Amino acid sequence: MTAETTILLSLLIPALGAVGIAVSSRWPNVRESVTLVTAGLLMINVWSLIPGIMDGGRPFVSLFEFLPGVAIAFRVEPLGMLFAALASGLWIVNSIYSIGYMRGNKEKHQTRFYICFAIALSAAMGIAFADNLLTLFLFYEILTLSTYPLVSHKGDQPTVRSARTYIGILLGTSIGLLLPAILWTLSAAGTLTFTEGGILAGKLSGPEVGLLLGLFAFGVGKAALMPVHKWLPAAMVAPTPVSALLHAVAVVKAGVFSITKIIVYIFGIDFLDAEPSAAWLPLVAAFTVVAASIVALRQTNLKRLLAYSTISQLSYIVLAAAVLKPLSEIGAAIHMVTHAFGKITLFFAAGAIYVASKKTELHQLHGIAHRMPWTMAAFTIGALSMIGVPPTAGFVSKWYILGGALEAQNYVAIFTLVASTALNAAYFLPIIYRAWVAPERPLPESSPYRNHGEAPWPMVVALTTTAALTLIFFIYNQPVLDLEAQLVGRNP
Template sequence: MSISLAHMLQLTILLPLLSVIGVLATSNKPNLREAITLSTSMLLIYLVSQLYGANAQGLALNISWGEIIPGLAISFTVEPLGMLFAFVASFLWLITTCYAIGYLRCHHEKNQTRFYCCFAIAISAVMGLTFSANLFTLFIFYEVLTLSTYPLVTHSGTDNAKLGGRTYLGILLTTSVVFFLLAIVGTWQVAGTLDFKQGGIFSSDVNITIAGTLLVLFIFGVGKAAIMPFHRWLPAAMVAPTPVSALLHAVAVVKAGVFTIVKICVMIFGLDLLAILPTTQLLLYLAGATVLLASIIAMRQDNLKARLAYSTVSQLGYVTIGALLATPSGITGSGMHIAMHAFGKITLFFCAGAVLVRLHKSQISEMRGIGKQMPLTMLAFAIASLSIIGVPPTGGTWSKFFLLTASIDTKQWLIMIVLMLSSLLNIAYLLPIPFHAFYPNILTKQNSPEINIASEQTEQTKQTLAIPRYEAPLPCLIAISITCTMCLILFIYPQPLFELASAILPYRN
């Protein structure tokens, strides 16, 4: 092999940063600029696949960029949970870039070079966070991810975008400094180390009250996991262009949050300690409340991106619940849901962006009948909705199955009810969108505000339906087709994801 595995690991972190130089150098040559981004993302997928092969063979891989103080180094390692997230992020970087090319050009977005540069820096931060060998390293890249995505949230430069950006940055930085950093310092003082370790790093005689307090600080401190009440940054960030929404919801930011939660639960606390902490149950109920409340709020949103944003808040609660249930099936379900939700939700955002670009519609009440004009887009929306709901023949079925199993195994009947009610709410706020897109005049009610809007604009609707079929720009349609197909493939062939998710706990029974 011409390049060592250690160099490959470092290159996965540095390669997206190196692409920034090429993107800046070709800023006045859009085709070349985007070719560099696409080539870099494909090379990143290759590097991640090589690391996966080495990890599958049981090869230990650890590197260090040096100690800050004795016992506290910036270091990286390869393990199954990190591999799972790295695969999802690297693959979806390629797909989102393809989508962004069509979207940004068709929508005539300004500052496209800045977009690709910040996107690359964010992916570099994700790779660094993914392969972090300790909490200190993870925290550094966690913060870099926040700062690098801020210009993307405020990309349009409008007052509304700047306000959303301030909310985004304010909540994420505040939770990091007030809670996350304090939890890291407390863990260092109690455990004497910040290195991730299977089974946790706390001694068997650790004070339960202190450990429980640290868990609360971690859950609130990882603001990117969007546990209520620290979730408002996510809906606020929806002022960003659709490719940025896809980055926030599927490729990087929120997935970095729940990835961090799972890694802390497994490799800082360990499942044995987690199961006996008094605050675990309280946090489980908080995560359950987040799942239900966010779903209820989502139902009330007429703006499609806002509805999808609150849906994401709800779905992230699933991953947190799986981690806090502290069972092998719960951890497996959480790991799989990171990937399953990523493909489903990114498809939904891609479809929302396609409708905006082609039909200039962002309100759900305006989307009746658009299935006649954009049949492929709305079919993809329907399939991705089924994956978010968690029903066959889509991949979301498997992750929700393991999460439900974990709640039954632990006799958490209230959590089980929450998961089932949430799936019913998912049906209520997602499926009517594609249904009415294809069948606008079925199941109408005189008193429905949404229907009244449609009935008042009957003539306009008829004119709209007379427009010939046309879809999103080809790069957007390719991206939508790939992610939608993955929702189906992951139902038929979930084995690779299952193996990585179940390997998070090598001692799994």
């Protein structure tokens, strides 16, 4: 099978999976099998591309001319390969978890849930492999729209209001800022194709560059750069599997992935580095890192705390990309992976706690580790990875980001990394301490959850797997490094 077919299959497999899920909606066991088989096929399919990319291949396929001069086209390059491999791999784990969560929680509309999930994955693959900005934009919007029913899943008034914030900010920023940025790029550069070294060098100059960068950075609302971050806490009303895979991995990573890709392949690192008007982006990203951490300190709800932690961590990636040094670009790419492993583990744990005990608030978590040791062990590993403590994955990416910041002598970035590490520790360590050390506050006699144990086994399997990945990545990360070294054309 040629790489071109494989690219198209990456989009088709989840789409066909969605059809299969719809057809088998009456038989839940068949339906869930379809999800798992689809996820498995997608992962095999996507991962089969990796060797070719490692050898320097850049498979390309163009479908048809969408608008005059711009085609729907796909090309696999290291960054997109990483994003696609990550999302497709974690989809399997997340599907196992979803089955446990949705059944354990007796959720309604499960068929719709799995269909939208599959479509969202198809859109994520489209984003990962997009060869030009318009293709990226198309799948970006499909991703927004397909996740709306997931966010509004519960259907009551507070949920619908939050979902309105979600769709309003994501559609608003993309139509209001990203679309004009794309059109501006087209009229300035005459093309929208992602090209090594960028396409804008010499086409724009002065404040225009900073302005266009601003349209892109805030237009990609999924990257949750402040002040367009509000949709992410709002999205926490979704069932936890959605928060775990989509709002810790696929959707938000699609955002930072797009920004990184735009910086590397549209502006070009060297062009942007030489342009003083673009220097504001690291500052805004740094502000977001610190401010979101401070907001996270004040949260009392576990999922909202994790949401603000995500906002902060996403801006790490934007900050790393905006430092504009090869080492930091690699750090940005790796942080996508390490944050994904850590944050999906944390969300899995939060969902497991909810299913087992219906607890959602921080003050309810005293002593919970004694009832749910596996879950809380995984949570601890995830939290340590967020802080960046060895031997967890988070340490690896922070190492490279810090290396890039030192190379650039960007003291703002260095200070931000140090400060946010302290802040991360300040909001995660108390949770871990309470869960393991503090005495339990028993639930009232009447509560059916008084003597709860671990969540259903599929969920425990899933969160243990991702926690293990977080640890393994610390030791074994060379393939990812090799892959992303190609991004900037040198070894780290």
